[in-house]
Amino acid sequence: MKRIAVIPGDGIGIDVTRESMRVLRRVNDVFSARLEFVEFDWGAEKYLKEGIALPPGAFEMFRKDFDAILFGAVGDPRVPDQRHAAEILLALRFGLDLYANVRPVRLFDEKLCPLKGVRVEDVNFTVVRENTEGAYVNSGGVFKKGTDDEVATQVEIHTRKGVDRIIEYAFEYALRYGKTKLCMSDKSNVMGYAGDLWQRSFKEIAVHYPEIETSHLYIDALCLLMVRQPKDFQVIVTNNMFGDIVTDLAAALQGGLGMAASGNIRPDAVSLFEPVHGSSPPLAGKNIANPMGSILTAAMMLEHLELNDAARTVENAVIACVKEGKTTQDIGGTLGTREVGEAVLAKL
Numbered sequence: 315m316k317r318i319a320v321i322p323g324d325g326i327g328i329d330v331t332r333e334s335m336r337v338l339r340r341v342n343d344v345f346s347a348r349l350e351f352v353e354f355d356w357g358a359e360k361y362l363k364e365g366i367a368l369p370p371g372a373f374e375m376f377r378k379d380f381d382a383i384l385f386g387a388v389g390d391p392r393v394p395d396q397r398h399a400a401e402i403l404l405a406l407r408f409g410l411d412l413y414a415n416v417r418p419v420r421l422f423d424e425k426l427c428p429l430k431g432v433r434v435e436d437v438n439f440t441v442v443r444e445n446t447e448g449a450y451v452n453s454g455g456v457f458k459k460g461t462d463d464e465v466a467t468q469v470e471i472h473t474r475k476g477v478d479r480i481i482e483y484a485f486e487y488a489l490r491y492g493k494t495k496l497c498m499s500d501k502s503n504v505m506g507y508a509g510d511l512w513q514r515s516f517k518e519i520a521v522h523y524p525e526i527e528t529s530h531l532y533i534d535a536l537c538l539l540m541v542r543q544p545k546d547f548q549v550i551v552t553n554n555m556f557g558d559i560v561t562d563l564a565a566a567l568q569g570g571l572g573m574a575a576s577g578n579i580r581p582d583a584v585s586l587f588e589p590v591h592g593s594s595p596p597l598a599g600k601n602i603a604n605p606m607g608s609i610l611t612a613a614m615m616l617e618h619l620e621l622n623d624a625a626r627t628v629e630n631a632v633i634a635c636v637k638e639g640k641t642t643q644d645i646g647g648t649l650g651t652r653e654v655g656e657a658v659l660a661k662l
């Protein structure tokens with residue numbers, strides 16, 4: 315038996331998680347997967363009512379009692395500083411030390427890609443984003459706030475341990491998935507201190523993986539080439555902020571944010587799986603959000619739980635629906651969120 319914590323969160327996080335949960339319940343029936351689900355109502359509503367974002371003891375509970383977490387999205391205009399979102403999602407990533415944010419980028423049908431002349435096999439790479447350091451540690455300060463002399467600092471943190479482990483993870487990921495190329499991307503030409511650490515770590519670790527061809531690109535060049543030559547990429551490893559930004563660009567290649575899945579992974583420990591998109595308040599509750607990113611995320615979680623047949627079957631069901639045009643409007647279809655969920659279920 316595997317215990318799954320389900321946190322739909324806010325906005326369309328709730329709409330799309332409902333569909334991936336229907337798919338996972340069907341997986342239980344078809345594959346005798348013995349997944350057990352416990353849902354948590356953490357999000358803006360609870361925060362506004364009770365002042366609680368992440369209840370005390372949450373990390374310990376997840377570590378002890380759960381095998382994985384399926385997450386929707388957080389973000390609500392009623393909480394202008396999005397404090398609850400940081401206290402839930404960033405806290406879980408940091409608190410559970412989920413250091414590898416793995417974002418596969420795959421095109422399932424040429425018509426989903428905004429670029430001319432791109433074939434499905436041209437867009438098939440994974441971004442491995444460092445998930446616990448960099449700009450997102452929110453270190454810094456402000457001085458003379460509100461005056462003409464105001465000073466704000468935002469400090470990035472890169473540790474040898476943190477950089478080494480994400481680069482090692484990316485090499486191991488490449489090996490596991492039969493990939494032969496790994497590109498490291500940074501901005502070491504202008505961010506010399508952190509850049510130097512990333513460069514040395516990458517070169518030193520690469521020595522242990524002679525079968526993987528390595529390359530390096532500055533992040534701006536990576537953006538250019540990702541659009542011009544997406545087929546050049548197999549696995550990309552980069553820091554927290556660059557990985558966050560570049561995977562929105564990458565999502566555009568595969569049909570938009572509604573198609574993008576991700577895992578926040580710590581090998582051999584409880585890991586958290588979430589679609590790349592946010593809570594998209596204007597779409598919430600209207601049966602228009604694309605649930606495929608969340609369903610593909612559920613497939614990633616199944617693979618992490620070593621339910622590989624179930625994972626492939628769910629992924630193939632989504633691919634079949636895309637090819638038949640059984641999709642939401644964001645990728646050219648006419649169906650609603652629930653109807654896409656039903657179309658995927660029908661393929662299982």
Ligand SMILES: NC(=O)c1ccc[n+]([C@@H]2O[C@H](COP(=O)([O-])OP(=O)(O)OC[C@H]3O[C@@H](n4cnc5c(N)ncnc54)[C@H](O)[C@@H]3O)[C@@H](O)[C@H]2O)c1
Nearest residue numbers: 387388389390396571572590591592593594595603604644
């Ligand atoms: N992981 C997370 O929980 C996460 C990630 C990003 C943003 N956010 C939060 O979400 C809120 C909205 O942020 P945003 O608008 O910048 O990002 P967003 O991802 O919610 O939306 C960006 C754009 O993509 C579209 N989109 C996203 N997901 C879609 C889907 N499943 N189907 C169809 N269209 C989809 C939206 O309509 C919008 O046009 C903010 O509060 C933000 O802080 C949360």
